[in-house]
Amino acid sequence: MADETILEMRSITKDFPGVRALDRVDFNLQKGEVHVLVGENGAGKSTLIKILSGAYRMDAGEIIIDGRHVEINKPGDAADLGIFTIYQEIMLVPPLTVAENIYLGELQTGAGMVNWKEIHRNSRQLLDKVGAPNIRVNTRLKDLGVAKQQLVAVARALRRDTRILIMDEPTSSLTPSEIEQLFKTIRSLKSEGVAIIYISHRLDEVKQIGDRITVMRDGRVIGTRPVEEADRSTIIRMMVGRDVLVEPRECRTQEGDPVLRLDHFSVPGKLHDINLEVKRGEVVGMAGLIGAGRTELARAIFGADRGGSGDVYIDGAPVHIRSPYDAISAGIALVPEDRKVQGMIGVLSVQVNLMLAYGNRHYRGLLDFGRDKDITREYIDKLSIRTPTAAKRIMELSGGNQQKVILARWLCMTLKVLILDEVTRGIDVGAKAEIYKIIDELACAGYGILMISSELPEILTLSDRILVMHEGHLTGEFSRQDATQEKIMLKAIGGEN
Amino acid sequence: MEKTPTQEKKKPLAGNGSPFGRSLGQALLRQGSAFLGLIILVVIATVLSPSFRNPVNLLNVLLQVSMNAFVAMGMTFVILSGGIDLSVGSMVALTAEIMALLALRGMSWWLAGAIALLTGFALGALNGFVIHRLKVIPFIVTLATMQVYRGFALLVTNGNYLYNLPHGLEPLGQGHVFGVIPVPPLIVIGVAIIAWFVLARTKLGRNAYAIGGNEEAARLAGINIGLNKVIIYGISGLFCAIAAVVQTSRLMSTYTGLGSGWELDAIAATVMGGTAFSGGEGGVIGTLIGALILGVIRNILTLINANPFIQIIVIGLVVLLAVVIDKVRQRVSVQA
Numbered sequence: 001m002a003d004e005t006i007l008e009m010r011s012i013t014k015d016f017p018g019v020r021a022l023d024r025v026d027f028n029l030q031k032g033e034v035h036v037l038v039g040e041n042g043a044g045k046s047t048l049i050k051i052l053s054g055a056y057r058m059d060a061g062e063i064i065i066d067g068r069h070v071e072i073n074k075p076g077d078a079a080d081l082g083i084f085t086i087y088q089e090i091m092l093v094p095p096l097t098v099a100e101n102i103y104l105g106e107l108q109t110g111a112g113m114v115n116w117k118e119i120h121r122n123s124r125q126l127l128d129k130v131g132a133p134n135i136r137v138n139t140r141l142k143d144l145g146v147a148k149q150q151l152v153a154v155a156r157a158l159r160r161d162t163r164i165l166i167m168d169e170p171t172s173s174l175t176p177s178e179i180e181q182l183f184k185t186i187r188s189l190k191s192e193g194v195a196i197i198y199i200s201h202r203l204d205e206v207k208q209i210g211d212r213i214t215v216m217r218d219g220r221v222i223g224t225r226p227v228e229e230a231d232r233s234t235i236i237r238m239m240v241g242r243d244v245l246v247e248p249r250e251c252r253t254q255e256g257d258p259v260l261r262l263d264h265f266s267v268p269g270k271l272h273d274i275n276l277e278v279k280r281g282e283v284v285g286m287a288g289l290i291g292a293g294r295t296e297l298a299r300a301i302f303g304a305d306r307g308g309s310g311d312v313y314i315d316g317a318p319v320h321i322r323s324p325y326d327a328i329s330a331g332i333a334l335v336p337e338d339r340k341v342q343g344m345i346g347v348l349s350v351q352v353n354l355m356l357a358y359g360n361r362h363y364r365g366l367l368d369f370g371r372d373k374d375i376t377r378e379y380i381d382k383l384s385i386r387t388p389t390a391a392k393r394i395m396e397l398s399g400g401n402q403q404k405v406i407l408a409r410w411l412c413m414t415l416k417v418l419i420l421d422e423v424t425r426g427i428d429v430g431a432k433a434e435i436y437k438i439i440d441e442l443a444c445a446g447y448g449i450l451m452i453s454s455e456l457p458e459i460l461t462l463s464d465r466i467l468v469m470h471e472g473h474l475t476g477e478f479s480r481q482d483a484t485q486e487k488i489m490l491k492a493i494g495g496e497n
Numbered sequence: 498m499e500k501t502p503t504q505e506k507k508k509p510l511a512g513n514g515s516p517f518g519r520s521l522g523q524a525l526l527r528q529g530s531a532f533l534g535l536i537i538l539v540v541i542a543t544v545l546s547p548s549f550r551n552p553v554n555l556l557n558v559l560l561q562v563s564m565n566a567f568v569a570m571g572m573t574f575v576i577l578s579g580g581i582d583l584s585v586g587s588m589v590a591l592t593a594e595i596m597a598l599l600a601l602r603g604m605s606w607w608l609a610g611a612i613a614l615l616t617g618f619a620l621g622a623l624n625g626f627v628i629h630r631l632k633v634i635p636f637i638v639t640l641a642t643m644q645v646y647r648g649f650a651l652l653v654t655n656g657n658y659l660y661n662l663p664h665g666l667e668p669l670g671q672g673h674v675f676g677v678i679p680v681p682p683l684i685v686i687g688v689a690i691i692a693w694f695v696l697a698r699t700k701l702g703r704n705a706y707a708i709g710g711n712e713e714a715a716r717l718a719g720i721n722i723g724l725n726k727v728i729i730y731g732i733s734g735l736f737c738a739i740a741a742v743v744q745t746s747r748l749m750s751t752y753t754g755l756g757s758g759w760e761l762d763a764i765a766a767t768v769m770g771g772t773a774f775s776g777g778e779g780g781v782i783g784t785l786i787g788a789l790i791l792g793v794i795r796n797i798l799t800l801i802n803a804n805p806f807i808q809i810i811v812i813g814l815v816v817l818l819a820v821v822i823d824k825v826r827q828r829v830s831v832q833a
């Protein structure tokens with residue numbers, strides 16, 4: 001790749017009330033390179049790209065593109081300069097067609113009429129360019145999976161002459177094969193000279209796709225390295241400013257009684273004859289592709305969705321669960337997959353979020369503020385939840401701390417089974433390590449834990465036993481010793497050994 | 498787009514030390530801006546018309562906002578939980594008529610009043626039940642029951658006025674304490690204290706905030722959404738019935754058109770009082786302030802002899818302003 005600097009950001013500074021989000025950040029981008037940007041949540045990555053894409057204005061600093069000082073005050077300015085951003089949450093309109101989404105906001109018209117022929121033809125070309133020849137331009141977006149929607153978003157970004165493409169955690173909800181497809185697309189864009197800023201929490205991706213990596217922490221750039229020189233532990237140390245050791249399973253006993261048992265558990269059309277057991281003090285990892293039925297299983301056990309048939313036993317006794325309340329009463333907790341939509345109540349305080357389930361189950365009519373406060377303080381302390389006060393709205397916390405509050409919601413009650421669905425999704429490395437440690441301690445304390453995760457390294461690190469699902473069936477079971485990523489993936493895609 | 502590098506501005510970094518800092522600030526921002534608005538209005542009113550601060554006039558304002566205050570406090574429960582209740586006016590009419598009819602047939606006011614309150618709760622609860630069971634949005638359900646309840650109100654009286662009611666109910670609406678303070682505002686204060694207590698100190702109140710903040714998260718925390726919605730909408734109906742009882746006592750008559758259009762005033766008072774239309778944030782104290790703001794505006798316009806049609810326009814614009822302020826407030830709190 002030619003060493004041709006396309007973008008240079010110098011001494012970028014941005015203040016928010018009470019916090020300096022960016023402190024004299026320098027960043028540059030070469031033509032045709034993938035520059036990976038990593039850092040914990042709150043490190044300043046998002047602020048930096050929002051300044052580049054015109055969503056925020058910087059307080060000080062300069063941006064130079066092709067050797068010329070430029071001013072980016074609004075998203076339109078960025079677009080004029082050939083800068084496009086694909087955000088983590090896909091910002092498209094599900095009921096519209098693929099072509100309509102690609103040209104959303106700028107349908108070419110002739111005499112006030114939309115020229116659909118041309119739009120469809122151009123959309124087709126763009127989709128082919130991003131390596132998605134199998135996406136039809138007149139399919140409604142909502143009928144496509146997340147991965148394909150992502151490719152549509154990329155195609156949309158390319159509708160104009162894009163020279164700088166910013167991707168914010170593009171793989172966070174993709175399966176491995178979908179990620180491979182996306183990487184293919186990225187490589188072909190690279191070869192055409194598009195420069196890409198790639199934000200990710202997944203360090204294993206960095207080596208696969210990146211050319212250079214820049215680590216940010218506390219609003220500053222800690223360092224930029226060629227990918228070949230940046231090994232995993234170096235990056236993590238740069239990100240968190242200390243060594244993170246994830247070495248769980250120190251104190252776990254292997255043999256406990258089954259605390260959760262499913263016998264011929266089914267949900268018509270979704271889950272087929274699931275038999276499984278989680279022992280006291282055991283972490284059972286649940287691997288599989290997205291759509292394999294893992295989340296459906298978790299929700300059906302917890303009573304969040306109706307229609308589960310078959311027998312559920314807690315501590316050997318049969319239980320009948322028809323609502324989340326029944327499940328909680330039986331001793332089961334669920335940390336749902338989407339924290340913002342299903343887990344937390346953003347506008348309410350840390351304390352209310354933490355005490356929600358406890359209060360609903362244990363308070364009769366009146367709230368006991370003394371107890372609320374004591375328990376909240378205890379768990380803020382125990383799980384080291386970083387919040388200035390228990391009265392702070394939970395949405396103002398970082399993702400990791402939000403998730404710890406949701407965990408604490410269940411830990412403050414006397415429960416037996418913990419179902420964790422993608423518990424570390426969208427959480428930075430430092431907080432992940434803390435949550436791993438919490439899971440480990442909970443297993444030691446006697447919880448039976450069923451942990452759904454799409455990150456195999458996470459499953460392999462934490463689990464005592466690993467189950468694999470494919471299309472609503474349990475297709476594989478591995479002990480910790482036998483499990484490898486390859487074996488698990490084979491079962492996950494429905495293959496036989 | 499050429500430009501020279503900007504000068505780096507030095508800004509002091511505020512510490513994160515203050516234990517309440519932002520949260521208290523947000524609470525003040527939310528309820529406080531309504532309160533500030535009320536104070537500004539009172540100052541304007543005093544300047545515009547010297548007779549505004551005449552105690553007789555002020556007590557009159559309190560009396561006039563009382564009915565809206567009852568209905569708006571019930572509305573606050575509903576909006577907090579993420580819903581809306583358009584049927585309040587019709588519930589006022591129907592419960593007032595049921596009480597008046599029973600009294601005309603010789604039932605004691607105590608019993609007739611109690612039946613009216615129960616009926617109000619039941620009508621509201623029915624709203625909540627339908628909303629939860631049929632999973633239809635509250636706007637549509639209560640738009641429908643607004644018609645249905647109004648229709649029943651017409652049906653039970655054949656559209657006639659009910660008057661010549663037996664004596665005995667007058668003190669509630671027409672009475673004065675110490676010979677000067679009208680009774681209805683005192684009932685408002687009593688009801689407000691109870692409503693505040695329920696929202697701030699009980700499980701039901703917390704559930705209302707939780708459901709309004711994120712219904713799915715509340716459900717997954719084990720909260721029984723259906724039961725809570727039935728009670729929350731029931732409370733709205735109950736508060737309508739309280740307004741019906743007091744209003745009937747003021748007029749000692751009632752009619753099928755009673756309460757028509759009250760839903761707009763109630764929603765306006767709630768939103769102006771800082772309760773978020775999206776649910777999860779706000780409270781009844783703000784709503785009382787909102788009701789007072791509406792009352793003071795109407796009073797000023799009357800005192801300065803403004804064209805009554807202009808009143809309607811002004812009220813509409815003020816509501817719009819309040820919603821805009823709410824938007825700005827949200828943006829501020831998100832960016833902070």
